[in-house]
Amino acid sequence: MTKQVVKLSRVVIRFAGDSGDGMQLTGDRFTSETAGLGNDLSTLPDFPAEIRAPAGTLPGVSAFQLHFADHHIMTPGDAPNVLVAMNPAALKANLKDLPRGADLIVNTDEFTKRNLEKVGYPANPIDDGSLDAYNVHAVALTSMTVEALKGYAVSKKDAERAKNMYALGLLCWLYNRPSQGTLDFLRSKFAKNPDIMNANIAAYEAGWSFGETTEAFSVQYEIAPASMPAGLYRNITGNPALSLGLIAASEISGLPLFLGSYPITPASDILHELSKHKNFGVMTFQAEDEIAGIGAALGAAYGGALAVTTTSGPGVALKSEAIGLAVSLELPLLIIDVQRGGPSTGLPTKTEQSDLLQAMFGRNGEAPVAIVAPQSPSDCFFAAIEAARIAVEYRTPVFILSDGSLANGSEPWLVPDAASLPTFEPNFATGPNHTADDGTEEFWPYLRDPETLARPWAIPGTKGLEHRIGGIEKADGIGTISYDADNHDKMVRLRQAKIDAIARTIPDITVDDPSGLARVLILGWGSTYGPISAACRLVRTAEGSVAQAHIRHLNPFPSNLGEILRAYDKVVVPEMNLGQLALLLRAKYLVDVISYNQVRGMPFKSDELAGVITDVLENL
Amino acid sequence: MTTNTFPALSLVPKADGPQTAKDFKSDQEVRWCPGCGDYAILSAVQSFLPDLGVARENIVFVSGIGCSSRFPYYLDTFGLHSIHGRAPAIATGLASSRPDLSVWVITGDGDALSIGGNHLIHALRRNVNLKILLFNNRIYGLTKGQYSPTSEQGKITKSTPEGSLDYSFNPVSLALGAEATFVARTIDSDRKHLTEVLTAAAAHEGTALIEIYQNCNIFNDGAWDPLKDSDTRDDAMMRLVHGQPIRFGKDMQFGVTRAADGHIEVVEVSSAGEGAIIRHDAHAKDPGLAFALSRLANPRTLQNTPIGVFRDVQRPSYDRLLREQVASVTEKKGKGDLQSLLNGNDTWNVS
Numbered sequence: 001m002t003k004q005v006v007k008l009s010r011v012v013i014r015f016a017g018d019s020g021d022g023m024q025l026t027g028d029r030f031t032s033e034t035a036g037l038g039n040d041l042s043t044l045p046d047f048p049a050e051i052r053a054p055a056g057t058l059p060g061v062s063a064f065q066l067h068f069a070d071h072h073i074m075t076p077g078d079a080p081n082v083l084v085a086m087n088p089a090a091l092k093a094n095l096k097d098l099p100r101g102a103d104l105i106v107n108t109d110e111f112t113k114r115n116l117e118k119v120g121y122p123a124n125p126i127d128d129g130s131l132d133a134y135n136v137h138a139v140a141l142t143s144m145t146v147e148a149l150k151g152y153a154v155s156k157k158d159a160e161r162a163k164n165m166y167a168l169g170l171l172c173w174l175y176n177r178p179s180q181g182t183l184d185f186l187r188s189k190f191a192k193n194p195d196i197m198n199a200n201i202a203a204y205e206a207g208w209s210f211g212e213t214t215e216a217f218s219v220q221y222e223i224a225p226a227s228m229p230a231g232l233y234r235n236i237t238g239n240p241a242l243s244l245g246l247i248a249a250s251e252i253s254g255l256p257l258f259l260g261s262y263p264i265t266p267a268s269d270i271l272h273e274l275s276k277h278k279n280f281g282v283m284t285f286q287a288e289d290e291i292a293g294i295g296a297a298l299g300a301a302y303g304g305a306l307a308v309t310t311t312s313g314p315g316v317a318l319k320s321e322a323i324g325l326a327v328s329l330e331l332p333l334l335i336i337d338v339q340r341g342g343p344s345t346g347l348p349t350k351t352e353q354s355d356l357l358q359a360m361f362g363r364n365g366e367a368p369v370a371i372v373a374p375q376s377p378s379d380c381f382f383a384a385i386e387a388a389r390i391a392v393e394y395r396t397p398v399f400i401l402s403d404g405s406l407a408n409g410s411e412p413w414l415v416p417d418a419a420s421l422p423t424f425e426p427n428f429a430t431g432p433n434h435t436a437d438d439g440t441e442e443f444w445p446y447l448r449d450p451e452t453l454a455r456p457w458a459i460p461g462t463k464g465l466e467h468r469i470g471g472i473e474k475a476d477g478i479g480t481i482s483y484d485a486d487n488h489d490k491m492v493r494l495r496q497a498k499i500d501a502i503a504r505t506i507p508d509i510t511v512d513d514p515s516g517l518a519r520v521l522i523l524g525w526g527s528t529y530g531p532i533s534a535a536c537r538l539v540r541t542a543e544g545s546v547a548q549a550h551i552r553h554l555n556p557f558p559s560n561l562g563e564i565l566r567a568y569d570k571v572v573v574p575e576m577n578l579g580q581l582a583l584l585l586r587a588k589y590l591v592d593v594i595s596y597n598q599v600r601g602m603p604f605k606s607d608e609l610a611g612v613i614t615d616v617l618e619n620l
Numbered sequence: 621m622t623t624n625t626f627p628a629l630s631l632v633p634k635a636d637g638p639q640t641a642k643d644f645k646s647d648q649e650v651r652w653c654p655g656c657g658d659y660a661i662l663s664a665v666q667s668f669l670p671d672l673g674v675a676r677e678n679i680v681f682v683s684g685i686g687c688s689s690r691f692p693y694y695l696d697t698f699g700l701h702s703i704h705g706r707a708p709a710i711a712t713g714l715a716s717s718r719p720d721l722s723v724w725v726i727t728g729d730g731d732a733l734s735i736g737g738n739h740l741i742h743a744l745r746r747n748v749n750l751k752i753l754l755f756n757n758r759i760y761g762l763t764k765g766q767y768s769p770t771s772e773q774g775k776i777t778k779s780t781p782e783g784s785l786d787y788s789f790n791p792v793s794l795a796l797g798a799e800a801t802f803v804a805r806t807i808d809s810d811r812k813h814l815t816e817v818l819t820a821a822a823a824h825e826g827t828a829l830i831e832i833y834q835n836c837n838i839f840n841d842g843a844w845d846p847l848k849d850s851d852t853r854d855d856a857m858m859r860l861v862h863g864q865p866i867r868f869g870k871d872m873q874f875g876v877t878r879a880a881d882g883h884i885e886v887v888e889v890s891s892a893g894e895g896a897i898i899r900h901d902a903h904a905k906d907p908g909l910a911f912a913l914s915r916l917a918n919p920r921t922l923q924n925t926p927i928g929v930f931r932d933v934q935r936p937s938y939d940r941l942l943r944e945q946v947a948s949v950t951e952k953k954g955k956g957d958l959q960s961l962l963n964g965n966d967t968w969n970v971s
């Protein structure tokens with residue numbers, strides 16, 4: 001039958017099901033086809049910490065949200081227009097986010113008495129009128145998948161498991177997505193198991209045909225490609241982007257990449273990704289614990305590698321002493337903290353920005369480190385290169401503060417030209433750098449570069465540079481053990497001055513204020529960039545004047561930050577913590593910023609932020 | 621001596637010319653207590669290092685925290701004095717990424733077995749190419765005299781005025797249980813034996829653990845005296861030599877045999893007969909004999925203490941496997957091209 005085709009400018013779809021239903025995979029595939037069509041997009045996976053919580057229960061619900069559009073978008077979307085609910089638990093857990101009038105596709109096969117009881121539905125919501133506010137499409141996804149796979153050499157269980165591909169086929173038909181990429185993907189994923197491969201392909205195709213023929217869906221949608229700068233694009237998720245950035249930094253600098261890491265959610269994917277690229281000379285070391293992860297990285301840094309350790313908040317706590325040692329040794333080291341909900345184990349799979357002060361101050365003694373925070377999934381790539389540059393040029397540990405939403409979220413990425421990436425040099429020490437009173441040439445490991453205040457990076461194997469260093473205070477210049485009071489005071493100040501000096505090489509922060517009239521500045525850092533930008537866009541559409549700036553370098557701050565802060569009547573700082581950046585800004589610049597906070601494990605909604613901004617504008 | 625004596629150092633550049641112990645002395649004033657056993661070990665190591673025949677700048681000593689961990693400051697090599705317990709982890713990163721270095725770890729009973737126990741056992745099972753010298757003085761020196769994980773149960777110290785309650789570690793048993801490929805024990809005061817053991821360790825590819833009985837004359841003086849006094853030592857201590865019958869005593873009157881129930885025991889050779897005495901086999905694949913030998917000593921009286929190489933077996937080192945994996949993946953996939961990596965497999969063009 002010919003169906004009506006309706007053009008839409010943007011859609012937010014949420015796939016929700018049991019952890020075992022393959023919702024992340026379904027979302028990934030839909031994203032990939034959507035990216036290929038040239039829509040702008042942004043994704044947000046939301047999954048439980050348990051690998052397989054009991055089937056059909058609320059804690060076991062796993063969801064994937066995708067926002068795609070024919071124009072530039074900034075966030076994964078506040079609320080879905082379409083919810084695909086594979087079981088009653090998925091419906092119950094997600095319905096509260098669904099606005100009235102939204103499309104709801106439910107898998108009726110799972111709405112059994114037992115499954116309904118598991119999540120406390122007294123009656124079947126599909127029939128009791130409680131879903132009247134939505135546009136419900138009741139589809140027997142499981143049984144139709146099983147029916148479609150009759151005659152395939154797979155068990156009933158395997159046939160049932162292919163229902164996510166059936167749903168994917170249906171949604172791909174509904175939004176006019178191409179199929180080729182998914183079919184190729186299934187062929188390669190199940191290459192070793194042709195029966196499963198054929199069943200999944202058949203399920204996908206059956207879902208597609210169902211959409212085409214059924215009367216349950218009378219409309220098919222089209223979302224035109226977004227206009228984006230010309231070039232070659234790919235879709236990229238934050239953790240892989242960070243990994244590619246590290247490899248790029250290694251190639252640019254000629255330093256071998258060494259990762260010392262202990263698995264932890266949500267950072268492990270960086271370890272997984274880097275371990276796939278040994279043909280770039282990448283060495284990945286899965287350590288016995290967090291401390292050994294950073295310890296090995298520090299050892300490799302001492303030996304002249306571009307050394308990295310990856311972790312999340314609890315791991316940073318364990319690594320603190322070793323970070324202090326790296327500060328004292330003044331060696332380049334990247335510490336990647338993919339932040340999650342805390343304290344303690346907290347919310348392992350949810351996002352938060354609450355490690356800023358830990359990165360800043362979480363060590364004994366005066367132990368300053370540089371901090372860089374990416375603002376979007378693809379920006380993780382450039383943040384990694386920038387952090388590596390600072391680490392190597394200033395011989396210092398550098399934190400990269402990513403977070404769960406950046407790590408797992410994705411967006412289209414204009415692939416950079418490898419030849420045009422910024423470069424930096426290790427400039428290893430090669431010979432003596434000091435002449436003793438008696439004229440002999442010596443090597444002083446703590447003799448600093450007058451410009452950067454960085455000490456020489458003198459790696460073992462360099463003749464004549466044999467020297468001993470450690471965590472005990474060192475005499476300025478010569479680097480031998482020193483307990484002298486004046487020397488310690490000087491060294492503490494020098495280490496701080498070195499970190500402060502980095503500000504000379506980082507760009508000024510820029511303000512986006514299209515009207516040029518704004519009296520209110522919204523200032524953020526990290527992953528809040530998307531929601532803040534979308535909120536500012538909403539406010540501006542409603543004729544409000546608001547300025548936006550985003551901090552990438554959190555230590556040291558850009559040199560012009562104070563001036564910018566003072567140029568506005570009000571500065572609003574939204575953060576997914578209780579005001580950690582706000583605390584630093586107040587302390588350093590004596591500016592009474594307005595802190596707006598949320599620690600719900602999820603990114604800000606742009607509507608909500610727009611409301612906050614509007615309130616401030618109205619009370620000027 | 622050439623590097624051929626030390627196959628484990630085949631990738632380490634050789635010294636330009638002959639070296640002497642003096643070349644390995646740094647200009648730093650040694651700050652251990654007068655009479656400390658560490659002096660003898662330092663002097664033995666300084667004399668031994670020239671034998672390696674490798675370039676001085678390619679030798680690195682990494683240490684943790686404790687009296688012994690000051691060791692690297694006194695050697696004119698590269699040296700890294702790190703944090704408590706973590707030296708094996710740091711050395712693992714260094715040795716794994718730099719096959720052209722000879723990497724040594726200096727640690728003590730507190731550093732290696734208490735705070736750093738986890739790193740020690742994992743270094744041993746991984747078999748990273750590093751040599752760990754564990755100075756065991758059965759006490760905490762630098763923190764002024766608390767009992768350590770090798771102190772005998774009931775030890776009276778500042779932190780245990782009524783006697784320590786915990787049972788002690790036997791570092792050799794622990795290392796063997798942790799899948800170590802090279803485990804040896806020696807004594808600070810026996811320079812010849814110490815040098816022999818260091819030589820064997822240097823030749824070994826992979827992690828070597830050398831427990832060195834060291835006297836802390838300030839807080840635990842005489843801890844090893846039964847093994848040092850000329851009156852008692854020969855009857856208390858057995859020297860393990862690969863391939864030789866395990867016999868000891870002033871008149872070689874004692875030997876080790878296997879009892880009917882399978883365990884090993886010390887007997888009078890005259891009554892058991894020479895034929896019953898076990899020959900030491902450090903190369904045995906099964907660590908059973910080495911472990912049994914490590915259990916013979918009485919932790920309190922030190923009677924029947926074996927010294928020497930308990931175990932020395934071949935297993936590819938972690939760092940070699942790591943390099944081989946990188947090489948084989950590179951051969952299979954070709955050297956990585958950054959632009960194709962950035963592009964990935966799924967791109968589209970916007971014009």
Ligand code: SF4
Pocket residue numbers: 651652653655656657658687688757761762835836837838839
């Ligand atoms: S306290 Fe003991 S181990 Fe430490 S230096 Fe003094 S004698 Fe040696």
